[in-house]
Amino acid sequence: MFLLQLFIVGMVIVMPLLFVLLxxxxxxNPRMILRISIGWFVxxxxxxxxxxxxxxPYLFLKKRYxxxxxxxxxxxxxxxxxxFTVNTAELPDVAREGFYANMAIIILFDVLVxxxxxxxxxxxxxxxxxxxxxxxxxxxxxxELAWLKNQLxxxxxxxTLNNISSLTQIDPDQAQDSIAQLSDLxxxxxxxxxxxxVPVDDEVTFLDNYxxxxxxxxxxxxxxxxxxxxxxxxxxxxxxxxxxxxxxxxHGVASGKDSFVxxxxxxxxxxxxxxxxxxxxxxxxxxRSGSGIGIDNTRRRLELLYPxxxxxxxxxxxxxxxxKITLSL
Numbered sequence: 001m002f003l004l005q006l007f008i009v010g011m012v013i014v015m016p017l018l019f020v021l022l023x024x025x026x027x028x029n030p031r032m033i034l035r036i037s038i039g040w041f042v043x044x045x046x047x048x049x050x051x052x053x054x055x056x057p058y059l060f061l062k063k064r065y066x067x068x069x070x071x072x073x074x075x076x077x078x079x080x081x082x083x084f085t086v087n088t089a090e091l092p093d094v095a096r097e098g099f100y101a102n103m104a105i106i107i108l109f110d111v112l113v114x115x116x117x118x119x120x121x122x123x124x125x126x127x128x129x130x131x132x133x134x135x136x137x138x139x140x141x142x143x144e145l146a147w148l149k150n151q152l153x154x155x156x157x158x159x160t161l162n163n164i165s166s167l168t169q170i171d172p173d174q175a176q177d178s179i180a181q182l183s184d185l186x187x188x189x190x191x192x193x194x195x196x197x198v199p200v201d202d203e204v205t206f207l208d209n210y211x212x213x214x215x216x217x218x219x220x221x222x223x224x225x226x227x228x229x230x231x232x233x234x235x236x237x238x239x240x241x242x243x244x245x246x247x248x249x250x251h252g253v254a255s256g257k258d259s260f261v262x263x264x265x266x267x268x269x270x271x272x273x274x275x276x277x278x279x280x281x282x283x284x285x286x287x288r289s290g291s292g293i294g295i296d297n298t299r300r301r302l303e304l305l306y307p308x309x310x311x312x313x314x315x316x317x318x319x320x321x322x323x324k325i326t327l328s329l
Contacts, residue, residue: 043079044113050075051117060118061125068118076110136304140196140237163216178216181209193238200236200267204228207245211263214249222253223260231268234329237305241265243298244276244323251321252278272327280321302327 051072059068080103164182168175188206192198208226215224245263253259257279264275302310306327313324 044109046079047076047110048113048117051114052121055114056118056121057125061122072111072114076107076114080106080110132304136196139301139304163213178213181212185209185213189239195238197235198238200230200234200265200272203236203238203241204230204265206239207241207263207265210242210245218253218259219255221256221258225261226263228263228265229267230265234267234269234272236267236272236327236329237301240298240301240305241274241276241325243295244274244325247295248276248278248321251280251282254279254281257281270329272325272329274325275323277320277322280316280319 055068055071055075059065059071161182164175164178185206188202188209192202207228211224211226218224248261248263252261259279259281260277261279262275262277264273266273299312302312302325309328311324311326313322313326315322
């Protein structure tokens with residue numbers, strides 16, 4: 001961008017010289033024309049670049065309008081300092097009569113160039129923000145579809161329904177509750193997550209239903225603990241933590257071995273803290289705790305949805321995988 005702008009400035013400075021030489025047939029001193037062109041356009045270029053790269057992004061676009069104006073006034077004065085030091089009494093009568101008019105025109109051009117720089121910067125920022133919003137929307141939709149594809153697939157539904165079917169003869173009441181939980185889970189994932197933000201309470205209910213259904217598949221050797229506490233009415237991006245929960249059950253539970261999954265969530269109007277600890281029984285080296293599409297997708301969503309407003313902690317020590325996410329709302 002900077003090199004392109006320099007090229008345009010160079011062309012603007014050279015074009016008057018080329019034009020005059022073509023019109024005059026080379027009878028005018030080119031050095032004089034070039035000197036005039038440089039004297040006119042270089043100060044304008046300085047005003048443009050300073051506004052484009054400094055004053056616009058750090059003052060105007062941050063709504064510090066008065067500081068932007070106060071910074072430009074002395075700056076334009078310094079750039080055109082030579083005009084204010086000219087002794088008009090020493091100028092010829094013709095030059096003296098038009099001096100102040102020319103000064104006003106030059107300052108007007110300076111102001112115009114400053115606002116052109118701001119306008120270009122504003123349009124670029126608006127375009128970048130629009131692309132960022134579109135990227136976030138695309139990432140959200142991909143994350144939701146990826147989770148639906150990996151979790152609400154026939155294999156997951158078959159195992160869950162098979163477990164519920166077994167319960168119908170052992171504990172009909174629990175089987176009925178499990179059917180309701182599965183129905184709520186499907187309804188929420190398919191119909192209630194098409195918004196940018198959802199209540200944290202709804203996400204907690206979704207996680208509770210998911211954990212309850214996963215418990216049906218766990219033996220007595222597996223301990224599952226949850227501690228979800230929400231104060232106020234905070235909002236969060238939908239389906240943000242489910243990949244971590246799914247990962248915990250996938251890699252934290254082993255057949256015939258003591259296993260555990262511990263989930264914790266604390267939320268208020270300012271912060272959300274989600275923690276997940278599980279015993280680590282990686283299925284293979286290429287697909288272990290802390291890796292995989294789901295985890296990478298979660299980290300990418302955090303970067304897009306909560307830039308500079310999230311912290312990610314991840315570790316594996318003594319056979320325990322730990323992940324912690326802290327969000328500033």
